[in-house]
Amino acid sequence: MHMLLKHSLSLFITILAVSSLWAQREDIVLQKERKEFAYQSIKELKKGALVVRLKTNQRKIQLLERTLRSSKLNKNQRKRHQAMLDGTLQTRNDFNEAIADMFLDSFSFCSVYLVYDSSTTSLKKGVKSGIFLDSNQVINPSIQLQESDIFVINYKKKSSEFPFDILRMQKLNERLEDPFPYYMQLRESWLNQINSPRAAQAVVQLDRRLYSFYARALAYDQKMEEKKARKKAKEDNSEQP
Numbered sequence: 001m002h003m004l005l006k007h008s009l010s011l012f013i014t015i016l017a018v019s020s021l022w023a024q025r026e027d028i029v030l031q032k033e034r035k036e037f038a039y040q041s042i043k044e045l046k047k048g049a050l051v052v053r054l055k056t057n058q059r060k061i062q063l064l065e066r067t068l069r070s071s072k073l074n075k076n077q078r079k080r081h082q083a084m085l086d087g088t089l090q091t092r093n094d095f096n097e098a099i100a101d102m103f104l105d106s107f108s109f110c111s112v113y114l115v116y117d118s119s120t121t122s123l124k125k126g127v128k129s130g131i132f133l134d135s136n137q138v139i140n141p142s143i144q145l146q147e148s149d150i151f152v153i154n155y156k157k158k159s160s161e162f163p164f165d166i167l168r169m170q171k172l173n174e175r176l177e178d179p180f181p182y183y184m185q186l187r188e189s190w191l192n193q194i195n196s197p198r199a200a201q202a203v204v205q206l207d208r209r210l211y212s213f214y215a216r217a218l219a220y221d222q223k224m225e226e227k228k229a230r231k232k233a234k235e236d237n238s239e240q241p
Contacts, residue, residue: 038180039217041171046214048149049111050169051123052103054096054137055155056116057088064088096137098191098199099155104135106203109210111147117154124172155186167206181209 064085068078103112115123119131132143153169156162166183169176176182184206190199 034177035179035220038176038178038213039220041176041180042210042214042217044149044171045110045151045210047110047147048151049113049145049147050103050107050109051113051115051145051150051152051172052099053115053117053120053152053154054099054133055092056118057092058118060088061085093137095191100133100135100137102200102203106200107207109207109214113143113145120152123150123152155188155191157188167202179213181206181213184209 064081067073067081068085073081100114103114114133114135114137115131116133119127122131129144130139130141132140132145134140134143150172151169152172153167156166156168158164158166162183164185165187167186169182184202186199186202190202
């Protein structure tokens with residue numbers, strides 16, 4: 001009985017060790033796949049396009065406009081709702097202008113385009129023109145998307161995932177994860193300050209991180225090519241008589 005218990009315990013420990021080894025190997029494979037996916041993505045971004053999504057506050061504005069069309073509003077109510085609409089539009093436009101200026105002035109890693117978030121569906125359907133904005137946030141039909149690899153970035157409020165406001169980037173139809181530098185902290189208060197250097201610096205830092213990660217991707221490619229060449233040379237030598 002004692003020997004059986006000892007054997008069972010030994011077998012259990014062996015199974016745990018093997019399971020742990022396989023789990024570690026799976027983690028290593030997963031980490032390698034994520035790293036190579038990130039490296040491939042940064043190379044796609046370098047020759048591709050970054051589409052900056054500006055917010056429309058479409059639902060809130062439509063609700064206020066619908067309310068203003070009501071004949072049931074008295075004079076004071078109409079005045080109050082009109083002030084709410086005007087304030088919402090002004091805040092949105094100022095916010096969008098700050099975001100647009102930051103990228104147009106300080107981002108250089110790849111081509112930059114501006115769209116409203118309401119055009120995301122069209123973008124995903126392959127629309128290449130008629131939705132892009134000029135520096136005045138006006139749709140300019142002459143602006144055409146030339147690149148095939150498309151990434152999008154937009155401002156997101158803090159959440160359970162990030163305890164602070166961020167600029168978050170992703171591929172048009174696919175999420176990005178670490179080690180790709182896919183986000184940068186950006187507080188709303190920085191944007192609300194006119195000509196805030198902290199807001200502009202966020203895009204400058206994002207730009208630098210992308211260049212740095214791109215250099216890592218190129219270095220990794222070179223390392224893999226050298227490894228492949230050494231392997232081929234070894235195989236060729238082993239085949240010689």
